Amino acid sequence: KQEVTQIPAALSVPEGENLVLNCSFTDSAIYNLQWFRQDPGKGLTSLLLIQSSQREQTSGRLNASLDKSSGRSTLYIAASQPGDSATYLCAVKGLTGGGNKLTFGTGTQLKVEL
Amino acid sequence: SQTIHQWPATLVQPVGSPLSLECTVEGTSNPNLYWYRQAAGRGLQLLFYSVGIGQISSEVPQNLSASRPQDRQFILSSKKLLLSDSGFYLCATGPVGFYTEAFFGQGTRLTVV
Numbered sequence: 494k495q496e497v498t499q500i501p502a503a504l505s506v507p508e509g510e511n512l513v514l515n516c517s518f519t520d521s522a523i524y525n526l527q528w529f530r531q532d533p534g535k536g537l538t539s540l541l542l543i544q545s546s547q548r549e550q551t552s553g554r555l556n557a558s559l560d561k562s563s564g565r566s567t568l569y570i571a572a573s574q575p576g577d578s579a580t581y582l583c584a585v586k587g588l589t590g591g592g593n594k595l596t597f598g599t600g601t602q603l604k605v606e607l
Numbered sequence: 608s609q610t611i612h613q614w615p616a617t618l619v620q621p622v623g624s625p626l627s628l629e630c631t632v633e634g635t636s637n638p639n640l641y642w643y644r645q646a647a648g649r650g651l652q653l654l655f656y657s658v659g660i661g662q663i664s665s666e667v668p669q670n671l672s673a674s675r676p677q678d679r680q681f682i683l684s685s686k687k688l689l690l691s692d693s694g695f696y697l698c699a700t701g702p703v704g705f706y707t708e709a710f711f712g713q714g715t716r717l718t719v720v
Binding site for chain 2: 529534536537539542582584595597598599600
């Protein structure tokens with residue numbers, strides 16, 4: 494059974510700092526990995542999708558990498574801003590199982606302070 | 608791009624009352640549809656998914672049921688709510704193929720009192 498872990502559970506950084514969020518998964522047989530952002534009381538917003546054949550994806554100040562063999566992904570946020578404060582979740586889509594289901598981590602709660 | 612509508616945004620219901628949460632999707636056809644629940648401080652739990660009209664798969668035994676009467680409509684229901692049904696309910700689409708993204712609605716905060 495796939496398990497997804499995100500460390501740290503919470504992170505507080507000063508504005509302008511570059512930071513890395515970690516996501517690890519136990520079963521490397523995946524199709525893709527997706528990073529989401531969730532603001533308090535809101536739904537999930539998709540940030541980046543990395544296919545299993547890819548090493549990284551970039552969108553603006555965000556860069557996500559994937560090392561499928563070691564079961565790890567990182568989300569790099571450059572020059573963090575207070576508006577980046579949110580919970581970040583990663584999810585993997587496994588090769589097995591029906592319904593194209595995702596397995597989610599429990600998230601990293603990020604606070605960027607002025 | 609896809610848009611997922613969920614309503615209501617918040618709901619307070621007494622124990623034993625019925626529930627109906629609706630989700631509709633725009634911008635795609637024949638989507639896979641999902642209902643998740645997010646409890647405070649916990650991850651997302653997949654409750655139901657549907658690959659087509661009338662086709663519902665349940666992930667966990669519970670007090671809830673789901674229906675898909677139309678291609679882009681997904682409904683979460685309960686005949687009698689329990690306190691443990693409180694949580695944040697999210698409707699999502701996709702991924703349909705193996706290489707597509709999942710998209711989420713804005714969620715419904717349900718409090719059972």
